Amino acid sequence: MGRTTTIIIAAAAAVVILAGVLLFMLGRGSETAVNDLDKEMSDMALPSTDAAAPGAAPAGTLAGRSLVVVSWGGAYTKSQIEAYHKPFEAKTGVKINSVDYTGGIAEIKVQVEAKNVNWDVVDLEIADAQRACDEGLLEKFDAGILPPAPDGTPAVQDFVPNGITPCAVTSIIFSHIVAYDSTKFGTNPPKTLADFFNVKDFPGKRGLRKTNPKINLELALRADGVPGDQVYQVLSTKEGVDRAFKKLDSIKNNVIWWEPGSQPPQLLADGQVTMTTAFNGRIFDAQVTEGKPFVIIWDGQLQELDVLAIVKGTKNLDAATQFIAFATDTQRLADQAKWIAYGPARRSSLPLVGKHAIKGVEMGPHMPNAPQNSANALQIDFLWWADHQEELNQRWSAWLAK
Amino acid sequence: MSEPAKRFDRARIEKGISTGFAVAIFFFLLAPLAVIIPLSFNAEPYFTFTSKMLTLDPDGFSLRWYRDIAENPQWFQAIGNSLLIAISSTFLATVLGTLAAIGLARSNMPFRDFFMAILISPLVVPIVIAAGGMYFFYSSIGLAQTHLGIILAHTTLGVPFVVITMTATLSGFDRNLIKAASSLGADPITAFFRVTLPLVAPGMISGALFAFAASFDEVVTVLFLGGPDQRTIPRQMWSGIREQISPTILAVATLLIVFSSLLLLAVEMLRRWHTPPSASGR
């Protein structure tokens, strides 16, 4: 009995090991194949490990180098791969490895402090980029190398206000909006941010972002009737912060908290919430590619900038700098808007924005900075947040936990 | 004369109650596992039993979620990573843990209890503290976002299982057997391979299986230390659970239940093998 068992176990172990090695190689193999064929149209962005630069003779001194570009994954990374990475690879011969993360600057800080930097370019929310820049975690960026608009307007004037900071260059304008499931409210749908806080007339759970107080406090004040241009003035006082938290208190027990950006459309689809805050691009994706009956309330949208920046101490500073200059030129930014409903950061890109690359939907009306959407928009003040983030984070996490 | 009958009744009622209670607790323990398996064959993307499933209509069932796994290279990569990391860390933990356990089992080991406590501590130290420490430290020596970093982390977490199982096995081990072997002319190494090893092998293998299972299920150190190339099965499940529990997750879960049942059976067989049926105490 003893010997037989040993043999069985040894055999089982051997099978498991063999299967493991096989699966591992298989996994690797199929991944490469998918990248090569470029048939992967799913929502999941694959790290493009072994994909060789397609066609085109590699030019310049950068050929053969490789860059690690870090971004948010999903449809968003997909849009960057299509609009930035592929043409850049073709033009320069630099191989780009795309890596997903969930935001924040922890990873960057750990790498820089450990002097072991393996990320080159990171896609950040501008407030995070500002903080990282202040803490010396990002390379300074010389805005002079950014190409002018096709009509000759210098880059500095072509970008949206605050679009170029000492360490970072804005690529898109995205928006935090409230979205709802149109099947849940019949003939009397919600129209304003105030309706988001009105659980009586618009019953159902609400989705809010758990990660930090940013967005939530602005949203609460705007719903409470504070005009857009006074939000930060009000928030700068203790009473203003109290007011925002009090407004949030009114729905605290009706909230389902989300973290990754992919969650809100899912919460709506599952019927877990009837209304939620979300990134506008994610809701667009659910509307257009999945045909979900979701509606965006553009009124009172909170606009934010997303930037590209270079991690301090990267070994590929030239390639990273050239990549950012390339990715944020007029054509690239317009190309990206074909894949996802985030607005290009250059004014000169707007007229070039066309139809969705797959679904053929006209993209203009879905852009956060389209005139009909941005009438009552508020620009999130990242400099204000850089100063107040710490104290409000403290209060936010205390409020959440109680 | 009604007394014994009454007592009999009472005993029956008591037995009924205790059985009922036990069944209820077993239900609590096992229902979550039992529910997931049929739902993973649901033809619809829902987490409840459809009427077609309840009437056992074959149309209500489907293998589509399993096909999803098979067609998704991310899951394949995760399976490969999980096996690579688990097998490597199990190997390291077993070798290091067995050596240490042999030392700990000797009567002349100095500060035995102290060292034992140190070697088992990864089991009880809160995982966030361990993973956080490794996160900063491994980053500074370039081990973050590498397979090796996670293998070392998992070795650390697997070691206590090997040490515990092996010291338990060795405490029942008669050292006179080694003396007998050496008096018969065997050198220590021969004695180890011909006498000690065969006797402690079952304990070693079950310790290894525990370490394997621990690594195969570990997600926190992977969250802290792993990059996109180190995604393991639990890591994939983690993001699946946080973002959206798709039926594909249920299919993976079902496969894992089958897998862990096999591991459990292996461990149980080993236990039967090295403890004679009469001494069934653990």
Added chain:
Amino acid sequence: MGTAVAVDGFQLAEQFKRSGKRARRGTFLLVLPLLAFLTVSFILPIASMLNRSVEDGTVSQILPRTAAALRAWNGKGRPPFSAYSALADDLVQAQLQDSIGKVATRMNFERAGMRSLLIKTARVAQTFEPPYAQAFNAVDLQWSDPEVWGTLRHASALHTAGYYAAAVDETRKADGTWIEKPEDEQVYIMLFQRTLWIATVVTLLCFLLGYPLAYYIAHQSERTRNLLLILVLLPFWTSLLVRTTSWIVLLQTNGLVNDGIALIGGEGARLELIHNMTGTLIAMTHVLLPFMILPTYSVMLSVPPQLTRAAVSLGATPWTAFWRVYFPMTLPGAAAGGLLVFILALGYYITPALVGGRTGQMISNMIEFHMKTSLNWGLAAALGGILLGGVVVLYIAYARLIGLNRLRLG
């Protein structure tokens, strides 16, 4: 392992002693590789992380002159004039070297608003001229507040108790006295209490479910016993994430349990069973229950059945026999299981993170938040230090009272 060859008595004793020493060294050499490995892979990383809770050289490195000037001040009254000029020099340097953001963020951990104050002042510091005090006050009147300087003084020490104080919701005034933080920023004591509470409730639940079940299994025939044990071990071996997934599937608003409730009590009766404290308690009890059952069961097996029978035959009711004889004898098993469950529950992270929602979060989740999101590593280390301290004390108690060799897996 050498076989000693006797020569004469004295030599023999000497040789024994030497070979004893050698054997001890050999024994230790067997443990050494693992010990060395754990030191590097586990103990050192944790120690160096915990060091961040008391040692922080950011301010003393970036503002060295200010640190020196403030050391001479006792924190009472106004700061010395030398501190103003020193800070002016330091800020100019910090601005040039791009290190101002780092020290500003660090100071903001100590006192809200310091970040913008320092950055704003540093931007214009090179234009400062004596008298410096006026120059500072002209930029922002906060510089006339001794509390601001007091905060700088405390933070400029290489070693600080500030993070531990923050971890128990305390903060320090300029003169060194400790005061409570404003109420709407207090959270950690509450979280530690909640963590203790969750661990206690889970331990109790495990005992209430685990003890009877262990009793039931221990009193079956050997065949049934082994079968039932496998049923206990099956969830034990099943992936934690799998079990969490199933609880979410079962307990969510549109899940099976709520479907059942709705069937009986109507749609309005649906309960919130997940993404809150209830979810954390249910899932954690499920995960930790086997840790209670197994040691209790193995102690129960060792109790001779004759004992209770003897008690009953001596006139005790079955209940008295159980309560006075059986229960005390099996208590060590339950205590071993309970203590282990409690220790493990204190450090729980995954389950609360996935099913705890807002109200079911534990201290580990907060530690992770400060490590990965707020980047207040000193505070994360202090919270971790307190948690680890508690766990280590209980672990030592376990080792002393129960013995580590009683730890059994399955």
